[in-house]
Amino acid sequence: MDLSGIGWLGCEDKGRPGGHRFASSVALDGQHFAYRTRVCQEVKAEDAGQTVRLAGWLSAERKISKKASFYSLRDASGIIQLIVRRSGESDLEDPLTKMSRTPEESVVSVLGRVKLRPQSSKNANVSTGDVELEVEGFELLNAADELPFYPHDEHNLANEDLRAKYRYLDLRRPALANNIKMRSRVAHFVEVETPMLLQTSPEGAREYLVPARLSSAMTNAPSSTPSSSAIPAAPQFYALSQSPQQPKQLLVCSGGIEKYFQFARCFRDEDGRKDRQPEFTQVDLEMAFVSWSPSAIPNGEQHHSIPGEYADEQRWRIGGTEIRNVIENVICEVWQTALGAELPPNLGVMTYRMAMEKYGSDKPDLRMNSALPRSSTHIGQITLSDSKRVIDYLVVPREDQEMLKELMALREAGVQSYVVDGKMAWEEGLARELDLSGNVQATRSGLELPEGTLLIGCARDKYLTVRQGGSTSMGKIRLRLSELAEQKYGLAYPKYCFTWITEFPLFSKDEDKEFMAHGRWSSTHHPFTAPMLEDLPLLEQGRYEKVRGQHYDLVLNGMEIGGGSVRVHSAKLQEKIFRDVLQVGSVELVGPNFCYTNSLFTTTQLTETEIKSFDHLLKALKYGAPPHGGIALGFDRLMSIICDTKSIRDVIAFPKTAGGTDPVFRSPSGIPDETLRLYGLRSM
Template identity: 35%
Template structure:
């Protein structure tokens, strides 16, 4: 940029000349270094050089560029001099220009001006009164900074010690017929906020969330590119359907019967990049999945997609630990993060994404069932909880009944175990539950018994926390869950636990044919405070093994010939991960939903209240795309 500026100055001002003696040798030498690659030979000759005032201007350009480089400035390229969160007593007496929205006006003398960075009180003196201006009107104010009277200082505002005495007020755009006002203490319902998102974005928490998101992504890019030499590569979003994955959005073309699919992830592309020698890849990828929307799901979402060659599970986990430790906008524990197996997570917490911010584990009591000790499919678990919780209400007992139906397990609630069990049985279980006299027991199919008790654990924890009977760690608690099963049992045979490109654990490959449900995978999930925020795996890089796995999953190989050919081309071993940016930012910002950290999200129904999408299309478009609608 500096070289370009100097070149432009030289071209424009080349008619002005002065003796070389006016320039110091150091100045001539430094300019030679700049212009030598561009064959500007005149600077190496003493008889003709640029006029010294242009050299002086060049130095000013350098100084300004260095200043911009080192000091962030929110006011460059605008006609304001300061933001509404910037002014302090040190600015008293300065003439300033502010731009923003009128948040509040009172007594025809005071108004509160707000922008993205804060608020400033502005006043008029003397007999002048402020005009009656609708709230949220955008204005430009020119005035002088003054100290507030001591009795008027507002310690809740960063600009609370000063005010701006208005010399001129210019209305830039009048607000009219707003559906709601911006009051933190009285926010409208989410549907209305999403319908008028352009107003909702003015709330300070929305401003903060989107700026925090931007900062985190910027830091992640710097960490990957500058520190570890990753290459950011954009891959297509229009692709063919990926077999064995989530339901995808279909995109029609004007060729009859031919469709694209929007990618649910760049999975195939990033693996083919590994085959192509891009050995350290990442992108901030937009992904699409046509599935039900929950508080932590959106039909379109953003992930930090990472893949690298010549690595293994430990390499990827270490990379992500360092990435988050360096770039996460809240404090996170120093690596390495805790690791637990899928089996351990299931049999202690009843979920593959346990929340370890509180200590509430259940324990096995299978030893009480002598006739079931050798039955690997049978599970018996107990969840002890503090006696002070008292008896569960009818509401929570009904929840337990619903879970029994859902998981087809037997659940027994003991609210006074010393009185409800025989002395012999009580003595046997006492060593397991300790001094606690209340517990819930879940029996049946091992996995279902765990999952059922895991859901019960969640609402018991909520109850205990509400009554201050359970200590919670307010810090970030990340952990890795590893050793997932490669396959799960589906309605029509085997299904993949993650995706069909996940490598089996090398210790279990011999079980692929004889007992595939016992084969572990080299998959891993990153869990943060009970939320899955990332998932990845070591990939299959051998075409023959990949074909074998696809066959076991009843996936047609012909749909993936391009991918299999890439593996056959000498594809190196590789592994990767995708981090859910929306979830990570929502956790960091303590947002209730990922919708709070996305500028224009879909509703919980997967619709866009702002535009009304999805919409009907007209008959001409249907004809062009060969679409026929059916009831």
């Protein structure tokens, strides 16, 4: 796919003759990023003659001659020397030409043959000092802007204040990175505790705000008004972390830590439900150098037995295969250890479109597929003549006669039932019950149904959107059919049915997020999720409703137990999503730079306020960020399933009520005015 015409994906070669324009940080010369076969430290003398692919951060060029140069390539494991010779290809295709025009500290992928160094040039100070890699292929993954300092230059180390401001760059310094890694090593993932007190940002859910106590200089300042009512300075707030999303991305952008995990405490001000708590724990994971296109699955794909047009939608067609493999291994190990249960080698996949059309839910419960062998457990569709609407239907045969009466009593908005009587085509009969007679296309479905078969149907728009919610009317009927079969007729379900859901719409106008979106497009997952590679032209054309994201949810028994995505690692692409799609900074909102007048918050036009809350992340992407992705598993929800409880409150020591209160510690509670004044606040 040629993406060279999409300007915000390119990176200009500034200040060099010819102004050569490389392809995007997403793709180079139409190629997808191929995952590395080794990390730098793994390349040894015994690998001489082998071809390997490495990825990491590129050092400055060290010229040998006009036709050859040395470089160093560094990843979190170590460093290796590259030797690049000019080939007979055209200047633009020659690896040495490309690399000489690549800014220092850019993220690259190289393909080459391992060679033994001459005895005189071996370096005993590094583990790869006996070898070098002769480069045969080069791919620019993300070009770096000029850095405020270069962390590997130990002889000219930047001052501490500058290094603190750009901590994610300082973490590329081996001495500091090694200190962090020493804290914990688990299967090559490093446990890092990220901060809980952050700046407020428009990421998705409502936040909990924590007022920061004003400094003594501010609180002791004289005031012209009585102290009982004066608020001497604008109050400042932390926001409790909704998730470690930005800190963990900065960690892997740093280059010092490529694989991170954490049991993270998270806080969201959401309405209470049996599967939600205002504070909860998630198993958080992030990896650098994840793929942007499908990779091989070790044990092949597990299909959900729906052939035809959905056959291809039961494959993993996005990037992030490396994340999937790690999580499936973890889940299988947990189930074996905790429950003595053996799971299949992979957990199956379906697209969002397939889940919504065939199961009526973006969190489909697949257990009833086995429990109701005669009745249809997949939703069928009849296309109406206007081609914009379809009829969803479920089939219940006469053999399930004992259930017919109760099934016909099921009611959902717009849902009708029809018993096949042989007097007309069943498609027309169902359409007549839905007052759609004459709108069924002439082409029959080809499905022959005997008399007495019960059909339950409902019309809907052909193209489903996230705004319509996570389930359709027929999806709700399907779940009620499932409950009826289990509770009243004792049909046994398989214990655990997993599936991945992929290819969600990247953007939506979701009523759940309307309080923050103000009519704008919202991110279905979060604003850092990468679009699918083949949908980048749709993003450029402004056809946002058609753009799919590299977002994946893991669903178990109809409940989402985890979700993640491949991230945007191009600063230009991230800025385009913020400004053009989400229109961050274009509406009136109270933000970190609010106006403060007469002790009241006053909204004002904040053209840059929201986007500044992501400024540190955008800078990190500009300074050479690798392709990366991650996932978070809801630990409380996972434990409630393992323990077979009805609510996550049953697996939490001190849970909150559905209203968000704590009956033991009686929180939340009021605060005296004299305490509020320390924070620049007062009671209304």
